[in-house]
Amino acid sequence: EIVMTQSPATLSMSPGERATLSCRASQSISSNLAWYRQKVGQAPRLLIYGASTRATGIPARFSGSGSGTEFTLTISSLQSEDFAVYYCQHYNNWPITFGQGTRLEIK
């Protein structure tokens, strides 16, 4: 099983700032990585797949990068709706696993 490790666990930032979230895989997963945002009380929403491709309807302030074992999600200018929990997910093989999440909170 591939273990996904996200850092930091919590990130405190202000609206308008640039946020950088990290995700590390325990072995190479090529670019087989997705990112999700989960607002309080809601289901997760797909943001990025293929490590760097924005999903339909996702604003350009979200960008993803990386391959192999190291990945990054960048939010260029934080909006109020971006304060939520973010998860990475690999789909390189079975079983699919998620990271434990990064909570992005208002400073």
Added chain:
Amino acid sequence: QLQLQQSGPGLVKPSETLSLTCTVSGGSISSSTYSWAWIRQPPGKGLEWIGTFYYSGSAFYNPSLKSRVTISVDASKNQFSLKLTSVTASDTAVYYCARQKTGADNWFDPWGQGTLVTVSS
């Protein structure tokens, strides 16, 4: 626009079977482009993939749950279902259904609204 609507009981007794259904609207469940999955989230914790019913008819399950899980599809009703047997308190979670892309990118989107299932006598 594809939507997933979940149904099923929110309370299950220990040792019994958890059963949930996900109804697909706005698209067909019989597509080779997509498969159908269940994911759960214990209160205050992260996401755990339970399993996927692949468009080919095969099912893939999380090894940690494999002996207790069955995912099935009823194409005539455009529905898919989850059964988890011999539940314990550790199975208490919000359960989500989701569409899963097949092929090169196996992402989950969209997701159902979630069902909180509590295991308690």
